[in-house]
Amino acid sequence: DGPALVFDLGGKFDRSFNEAAFNGAQRWAEETGGEYREIELQSDAQREQALRRLAEAGSNPVVMAGFAFGSVLDTIAPDYPETTFVIIDSVVDQPNVQSIIFQEHEGSFLVGMLAGMASETGVVGFVGGMDIPLISRFGCGYAQGVVAANPDATVIANMTGTTPAAWNDPVRGGELTRGQIAQGADVVYAAAGGTGVGVLQTAADEGILSIGVDSNQNGIHPGQVLTSMLKRVDVAVYNAFTAGDEIETGVTVLGLAEDGVGYALDENNAELITPEMQEAVDAAREQIIAGEIVVHNFSDDGTCPVAMQ
Amino acid sequence: MTQASPAIELKGISKAFGPVQANKDISISVQPGTIHGIVGENGAGKSTLMSILYGFYKADAGEIFINGKLTPIPDSQAAISAGIGMVHQHFKLVENFTVVENVILGAEDGAMLQPSIAKARKLLTELAEEYGLNVDPDAVVEELSVGHQQRVEILKQLYRKADILILDEPTGVLTPAEADQLFRILGRLKEEGKTIILITHKLREIMEVTDTVSVMRRGQMTATVKTAETSPPELAEMMVGRKVLLRVDKKPANPGATILKVDDLKVRDGKGVERLKGISFHIRAGEILGIAGVAGNGQTELLEVLGGMRPAQSGTVILNNDQIDLTGKHSNGQTRRNRGIAHVPEDRQQEGLIMPYEAWENIAFGYHHDPKYQRNRLLMNNTAIRADTMAKMERYDVRPPNPRLPARNFSGGNQQKLVVAREMERNPDLLLIGQPTRGVDIGAIEFIHQQIIALRDQGKAILLVSVELDEILGLSDRIAVMFDGHFMGERLPDETDERELGLMMAGMTKGAA
């Protein structure tokens, strides 16, 4: 009875990925008046524990946010054939699992283009949380977008760290941003969880533009956040909750075409995005959807066609 | 003003440490301008009583009167303001501070240090002249000899203008010359009208300097007498509860083959300072070689090198006609023990014992590889060690004879007996023994001396290092005096005296004197 949501270790209020999932669930709850269960993990061992508990408690579907659930889900899904599981960011090949994959590189490509066009110095930055494939996918799509808009542009990429602290270190995020500014960057894109707060803050302090990630972060510093790369985890969760028992299994790929990813445009950044920029980006969006532009996915082969510094 | 009231009067003082009743209903009174001695066995409660007077411990019951006035002393601050100063048995100095810093600590004049330091420096020079208490005000305490450290303790009290001075076993670590000087100072202070309480295990000192003496036993004050009206044997009996032999009784030596031969031994310490500058000597079986000297002239290093605790830079050491490795991997306490060298170190608490270890663990200490202590190749045989410990404790009269008691819960004398028991029972060819009776009460001293003589009579070679000239003269068959890493010369005990040895210890030869 009722759907359930399991957040990843970052916690439900990470202002990006998990929070987006949470928002989707909240929207469903408000709109339908339904109730759902949620679990925040404390340790890796609780992944399996949480999934099993929810399945046994009769929650359906059980939605989980994060690739790290992949391996666990693969083993436990057969134990609960009556339950449908929805996993975001990973593919699990089981009959009762819906796997949702986002084309982050496509969305990142668009915000990369905006960055390339907005940049006056021709240097833009990227701050990632940890050097893991998911983050590289963001970075690589972004770099391709930048270069598409401005072939001479340079992309500086930095990673925050290698410990879990990497996702919660706004001070280091700020410091990396300053370093990028010193190297000429005037737009910086953060894909680093709580660390991103520091990136956006420093960008605002230093008077350059920043780009948020996952949720719409334009409002954090109105007029100073160029845009946000939207990853509609909220929509995915909302849809899964709404579908309820009738949810389809299999792999769902959410890209630009499905509006699963995109860039945020609202009153906070309306003045930053000129009509020409918007036009160019929207055109690129159409071309990507039409297959005329192929954005290389870092995860395909672990390489990126555009060099970052 | 009425008739002079006692400078100090304690009434009904009791103090328990957990289950141990250290002081039981003690009353005592000390007249101003006198030196009052307190004697008693180890653990009798002397230090505790004085620490209560000094506010270091709080008494469970009892009252303190200073100059006739009831004076509660809840902490040392109160004692200091009442004019009491105390030199503790274990010095209370901050070792890596300079002398002045130690002196002004707690008696600074204001929030800034400089004025206090300047003032203290001046006063120290004055005090140095007045009492002959010379110490470099800027020397770091840990680099001073114990004798000088004690001067610092006394200077601390003089700086605070204490009228009542308590000294807890002040001469335990002093050379006779230093002790003499201390007593001269105490005499001067007494003349100035100060009141002095002196705790010591050395009855000779009691007889020489005190006016009255109190005896403590098992937490109680058993007697207070005028010094002039008593004698050492009487005091000893009051302390221990039986007659004590105050002199070492021994047969003439009967030396055999040479056991140890040391040739041109040179040693540098960790800082590269040369501590032994070419020492040569030998010891034969059935002989005690006593080494006299002011602490810090290389005796410690000599014992440590022979005991395998530190490497030597050059020289040879031959034990039973076999050369001993002085450097490298195989030069350590284990290999020395295997070669038949036993070692009672100078510092029982830092070296000879592991204080939290129980008695039986300490009895195995250093000999834990002994096959009879092993159950099999991996495990130690604790039952065997405990049985062995029990036997040794009985033979050496260690009290309480409980192998499960941690070493720190034994009194100093009994701790020493544990170490002595462990080393002597090994039946070594050569026994190294440093400061065998430091801080130990007369009953235990008697016992330890007897054991050393007995071992000699079994035909063992013994190297004795002690700062107590009495002990050196009483035990040794030959005496060597060490000064600044050299041997100043050798004497036979009955052909020399304290005066001559004292001069040699100061680096002067007979001819020069």
Add this chain to the structure above:
Amino acid sequence: MDKMPKWADVILIPLISVILALLVSGLVVLYIGESPVEAMQIMVRGAMGSAYGWGYTLFYATNFIFTGLAVAVAFHARMFNIGGEGQAALGGLGVAIVCLSVPWPHWSLALLVACGAAAIFGAAWAAIPAYLQAKRGSHIVITTIMFNFIASALLVYLLVNVFRVPGSMAPETARFADAVHLPNAADIAPWLGFRSSTPLNISFLLALLACFLVWMLIWRTRLGYEIRAFGHSETAAVYAGINPVRIIMIAMLISGGLAGLMATNSVMGEAERLVIDNVQGAGFVGIAVALMGRSHPVGVFLAAILFGVLYQGGAELEFEMPAVSREMIVVIQALVILFTGALDNMVRMPMEKLFLSLRRRDRADSPAE
């Protein structure tokens, strides 16, 4: 003479301390508007009320036993090994390499070799700090902190670039083959009601064995005797002919090895693959466990169980009481550490007085003495 009977010292005082900690935790629960009594019930029931709960409680405890023993052994040699985190991570690497590189015919063989690898990798990670401490006097606290960071960097690199399954998003190794699946509590003792999904596995027995071996080592062998002697007094150790360098190295290698062994439980027994940050703070919890257990294997065992209870009970509490967040659980853990570990004299001092006065009264009543 002791001030208190032994049972009071080892049972009564810790018990009162835990109760105090829970009382204060109750206040915090009250502050966020929930019922402390109910929370308490959920925690206890969740952790100890069922085979399911025990399955997790003991699983966590297994981790903490290993890391706690690791810290304890180093403590006996007077060294503060903060590096359990990194050493355990490296142990995981060793286990993963063993499990992935050979098609093991049977789990028992794999476990044997994996234990060796876990211990060797963990020990190797402790070896450099140990060597620097022994030979150069570099403070072991700094070097082990640094090695924690270096370990995490190394693992991220290896998991992303070397071990990651091609095409997978997750920076983790492939799942280990079924053949190396360790028997879990349900396989071993199904009659106790364990479910097949319980993470509690045979490494718990390894942990118990480790407790016993560490106890033997420290209190029954010459080496342990020397380690403790060195820990109490270095000068005395030198007097006895104990080589400080040797003791520092051996104690730290054993410590690192024990920390590494944690991976047999978390990596081989539970996750069955190596993930990023597989230690998850167990190295740090190990410090608390060792300190609270007074570096004695029995104490470490009990403290590890207590922390297992807090972890599992806390998880249940969080599942069942939406208002209780995971940080709330951290607060409760902190209070337990504080009261049982750091503030225990607050309880002990008055208790000692009480027992002493009781004994005095006994004595007064019986004038026979």
Add this chain to the structure above:
Amino acid sequence: MDFLTILQILDSTVRLATPLLLACLAGLYSERAGIFDIGLEGKMLAAAFFSAAVAFTSGNVWVGLVAGIAASCVLSGIHGLASITFRGNQLISGVAINFLAAGMTVVIAQTWFQQGGRTPPLQGAARFQEITLPFADAMANVPIIGPIYSELISGHSILVYMALAIVPLTWWILFRTRFGLRLRAVGENPAAVDTAGISVMGARYAAVMICGVLCGLAGAYLATSLAAGFVKDMSAGRGFIALAALIFAKWRPWYALYACLLFGLLDAVGNRYQNIELVGVTIPVQFMQALPYILTVVILAGFVGKAIPPRAGGEPYVKER
């Protein structure tokens, strides 16, 4: 590497070193007085949260600073209670404080702001702004000195200048005042202090409270100056690095400054040069990220001798056993 890059790296060094320095000096007071403190991390974190939370609600960063200091001092007080009054194990107490701060900050943040354990972002007067020193702009064009003054020396938050000033102040207090003498003595030999008629407890509590104040500054600098608000666990291990710096500095104030600057520098360089190619081989980012830690170990092993802590450190002062 051009001059400007060096300046920028040094500038970053100063910012990164400041929280380390404040925490390191905090630890210095405490440990010099014989109270080991591995709870620096927790105190910083608590101060970070309370300074940000109160700065946000009051709109005044100074009020926030006071709150941060107060929070840190409360934890210090707990540490003091456990390790001084109740003679507990100082390491356990420190561990407990780290856990307590990590949990408590988020729990309270969540109840107060409902933003998932974060404070709302700080703006304007709720944040320490960068201070431009006099003539910074005018001097900017003077060669060499100009950029050094305007880029590196000028333009930091007031807390940075405070931290730098606290170094000589600490030296002066420790070695030139009565208070310092007593504080050092109590960490070396509390019995000596006791018999000199000084309260051991008093001196140790004073040291522990100063430690609280300085950790408070460190935390406030993180949350209200470098960042603009609190994020859970935002101290990110800096308390432990500060501890390492303290041992590195052998418990001496000037060396503490050098050690923290060194750690800051290594960190800044590691941040700046993450993607390096050497003879055609790309060095992994992770290696560059680990480099500061590797270098620390190398420096420690190669150049810094044995660090001898205050002798009574870590041991509760027990008169009667």
